[in-house]
Amino acid sequence: MLFTSYTFIAFLCVMLAAYFLTPKRAQWITLLVGSYVFYAFAGAWYFVFILFTTVSAYIISRLLHRVKQKEDEYISSVKDTLGKEERKAYRARSKKKRFNILLWGLVLNFGVLAVLKYTAFAVTNANNILALFGKEAISVPSLLLPMGISFYTFQTCGYLIDVYRAKVEPEKNIAKLALFVSFFPQIVQGPISRFGELHEQLVAPHKFDLKNFTFGVQRILWGFFKKLVIADRVLVAMNTMLDAPENYKGAYVLLLVILYSIQIYADFTGGIDITIGIAEAMGIRLAENFDRPFSSKSTKEYWRRWHITMGSWFRDYIFVPISVTRPMLRLNKALTPKCGRLVASKVVAYTARTVTWLATGIWHGAGWNFIVWGLLNCLVIIVSESFEPLYKKFHDKFPRLTSSSAYGVFMSVRTFLLMSVIRSLDCYRNVPLTFSMWASMLTFKGIGDIFSGGALELGLGVSDFLIIFIAIAVVFVVSKISDIREKLYQRPVLSAALCVTLFISIIMFGAYSVGYDASQFIYNQF
Amino acid sequence: MKKRIITGICAVLITALLLVILNGLVVPKYTDNAEGLLTREYYDEAGDHDVIFVGDCEVYESFIPAYLWEKHGISSYVRGNAQQLVWQSYYMLEDTFRYETPKAVVFNVLALKYGEPQSEAYNRMTLDGMKWSQSKIEAIKASMTEDEALIEYMLPMLRFHSRIxxxxxDDFKYIFNAKKVSHSGYLMQKGIVPMTSAEEQGRNLRDYTLPQTAMDYLEKMRLLCQENGTELILIKSPTNSWAYWWYEEWDEQVREYSKENGLAYYNFIDDVEEIGIDYNTDTYDAGVHLNVYGAEKMTDYFGKMLKENHGFDEIEHSQAVASAWNARVEEYYKERNE
Structure with missing residues (x-):
């Protein structure tokens, strides 16, 4: 059930009504039932996987808790009789036991994800190697990827790690845990929530609050606006270029790269706006996933503003743990006397970062393009970091230039273009083709064609480009106004007028219905 | 709080009003293609017809109700549309029986060749003009192609918004009222384009069995007429272009069905000479459809058959009905002789 389908809109209306009409104690049950109904639309077979994740997470988290509880009880009972070293040794043994349990949980859940998502990719690559040796190819299995599996697996594994780290108390009621795993607005494309932030809200009673509801509906409309008016309209031109990339080289590649950035931004942030809006209407606050990423002045900053919950997940559950693993600590120790503390710590950090970005790339999809995309992002960040002293010198030498707003705009445009170019790996989905397109882009051939009517042969007319341009301008202006909803809430007439305009704009200028390829949200695929 | 609620209600009302206006603006007006306006015109004349014609383009280009009245005193209406599928004819008939009970229903069998939904554009032209009823909903459900949605028929602007x-x-001129295009469902074509490919025949088919879905709806149509005491007459209009070829094998199946169920079936393809149709002067599109001159001959011929074989020789009409039809005849000739 796509967010932009009529079925979903009808489902959402019923769901919101049911949620507020249910007695408060049982609201979370309505939410769970609704989430499962939503999931059932994707396919009954997928239930097996989400139930497996829920049940395994429940068992593992309870086991982790029991071992921890035993440890604490034992330590407190022998506090006066056992020595510090013995207590420490006991704790270490208990921690190892918990780690082994956690490992089981992670292997089981990531294992399912890996098998379903990466088997075909692995077999295809194995076949390429076998072909080199003249061996017969293995048949490539075609496995269906359950809806939202990357998101709920990561969210659930985050929960297990938090339980292991004793950051959260494990849920005693499996149905309540099931709701955390399957909460319908966020299951398809995130944000990836933390148990500590979301769980209590999901099971807590919520009375109807006009302000929350209004804000929620506004946010949902805003999401639909971005998705239907901008993303799906831009998609038409992109598809024309991607269907025959050999016909769209030179400056057209640059156009595609820019259009894809606009499209993915409107698509993904639109989807997240709908998700957050639905939750908000029910009184549940989800983590924000974007913070004006295209205004970033560096790649590092960009990744702090784009897909924030994914970035922080990888930071907290992969980057940080890897940085303090024994091999890393040993590497640091070994390098410090030879290269100095700074270089040693940088080597450790860069290694951990490379692994993290490799994982990020793989998470995005089973393809070399995603792996190269992850590694290129990592390379750019590492190079930027390495050049930081040089930048500082430059900034110190030309303080007036570097503090000017023009320089700020230059840095933002530079970051936007760099990120857009790297992102096109996801667009062409073929590494050699992408590289050849980048080479072609640098020739800027055909730039005249684009402006002398070529752009109008991409499936979009003048009115389409005008709609896209105005819609982007609206998004830009809105992003510049801080606390816009609070300000509007103080002026209900203006707020209502803008909502009506937004609604009518979506209906009239949205790219939907017969004639438009009803595209799913890009991040649904992950 | 009170102010917010009032503002909210006003916003909803304004939105509804804007949607009504915008809907009126964006729905197609079919000013270049009058076929999209045929269905809705029926409701202006609904009630008290002796004969109702149902079917595809072959009915609304072959039978002229005004001419049938003038020559034979039979009142009729053509509920036909371009590529009107059998189930659409069935539901349109169901809809018709809500307004009147004709003595006979004449169904053109060419559409029996289709067993599945065909084209969104034709669906919209046929169904958008129907008044809302269970029949319309069922007709939409039976006709929708893969990408269509029922709600887009309920709120046409969801489908046609990109026309903004x-x-x-014309979109402003006909925002709330459509242009009148037909003469009791007959769409006049005065052009003359002689048939150029008389020797060409339909391509060979792998299977000549008429689709079961189509035959099922024909049966439903028969039962519906039976329930209402209306005679169902099956016909095949005389045109037989290679593009819309009527095969002998199909004809055999319809003949067998009509025999089994005691229905009259007239295939006019072989009666062209007797009817007096000349394919050099009586078609407007090289032999695919009859023009007004051909349709007059066909109507007259069929009127005689109705009188001779189906008891239409002794029908009487009130003065009011007669004067309404005389006015329609006048209108008909006005356009014909323009």
Whole structure:
């Protein structure tokens, strides 16, 4: 059930009504039932996987808790009789036991994800190697990827790690845990929530609050606006270029790269706006996933503003743990006397970062393009970091230039273009083709064609480009106004007028219905 | 709080009003293609017809109700549309029986060749003009192609919103009322384009069995007429272009069905000479459809058959009905002789 389908809109209306009409104690049950109904639309077979994740997470988290509880009880009972070293040794043994349990949980859940998502990719690559040796190819299995599996697996594994780290108390009621795993607005494309932030809200009673509801509906409309008016309209031109990339080289590649950035931004942030809006209407606050990423002045900053919950997940559950693993600590120790503390710590950090970005790339999809995309992002960040002293010198030498707003705009445009170019790996989905397109882009051939009517042969007319341009301008202006909803809430007439305009704009200028390829949200695929 | 609620209600009302206006603006006006307006015109004349014609383009280009009245005193209406599928004819008939009970229903069998939904554009032209009823909903459900949605028939602007950037003067002119295009369902074509490919025949088919879905709806149509005491007459109009070829094998199946169920079936393809149709002067599109001159001959011929074989020789009408039909005849000739 796509967010932009009529079925979903009808489902959402019923769901919101049911949620507020249910007695408060049982609201979370309505939410769970609704989430499962939503999931059932994707396919009954997928239930097996989400139930497996829920049940395994429940068992593992309870086991982790029991071992921890035993440890604490034992330590407190022998506090006066056992020595510090013995207590420490006991704790270490208990921690190892918990780690082994956690490992089981992670292997089981990531294992399912890996098998379903990466088997075909692995077999295809194995076949390429076998072909080199003249061996017969293995048949490539075609496995269906359950809806939202990357998101709920990561969210659930985050929960297990938090339980292991004793950051959260494990849920005693499996149905309540099931709701955390399957909460319908966020299951398809995130944000990836933390148990500590979301769980209590999901099971807590919520009375109807006009302000929350209004804000929620506004946010949902805003999401639909971005998705239907901008993303799906831009998609038409992109598809024309991607269907025959050999016909769209030179400056057209640059156009595609820019259009894809606009499209993915409107698509993904639109989807997240709908998700957050639905939750908000029910009184549940989800983590924000974007913070004006295209205004970033560096790649590092960009990744702090784009897909924030994914970035922080990888930071907290992969980057940080890897940085303090024994091999890393040993590497640091070994390098410090030879290269100095700074270089040693940088080597450790860069290694951990490379692994993290490799994982990020793989998470995005089973393809070399995603792996190269992850590694290129990592390379750019590492190079930027390495050049930081040089930048500082430059900034110190030309303080007036570097503090000017023009320089700020230059840095933002530079970051936007760099990120857009790297992102096109996801667009062409073929590494050699992408590289050849980048080479072609640098020739800027055909730039005249684009402006002398070529752009109008991409499936979009003048009115389409005008709609896209105005819609982007609206998004830009809105992003510049801080606390816009609070300000509007103080002026209900203006707020209502803008909502009506937004609604009518979506209906009239949205790219939907017969004639438009009803595209799913890009991040649904992950 | 009170102010917010009032503002909210006003916003909803304004939105509804804007949607009504915008809906009126963006729905197609079919000013270049009058076929999209045929269905809705029926409701202006609904009630008290002796004969109702149902079917595809072959009925609304072959039978002229005004001419049938003038020559034979039989009142009729053509509920036909371009590529009107059998189930659409069935539901349109169901809809018709809500307004009147004709003595006979004449169904053109060419559409029996289709067993599945065909084209969104034709669906919209046929169904959009129907008044809302269970029949319309069922007709939509049976006709929708893969990408269509029922709600887009309920709120046509959801389908046609992209026309907002292509509005013409006609969209404003006919925002809430459509142009009248037919003469009791007959769409007049005065052009003359002789048939150029008389020797060409339809391509060979792998299977000549008429689709079961189509035959099922024909049976439903028969039962519906039976329930209402209306005679169902099956016909095949005389045109037989290679593009819309009527095969002997199909004809055999319809003949067998009509025999089994005691229905009259007339295939006019072989009666062209007797009817007096000349394919050099009586078609407007090289032999695919009859023009007004051909349709007059066909109507007259069929009127005689109705009188001779189906008891239409002794029908009487009130003065009011007669004067309404005389006015329609006048209108008909006005356009014909323009």
């Amino acid at each position: 950037t292509q509005l013409t003067r």
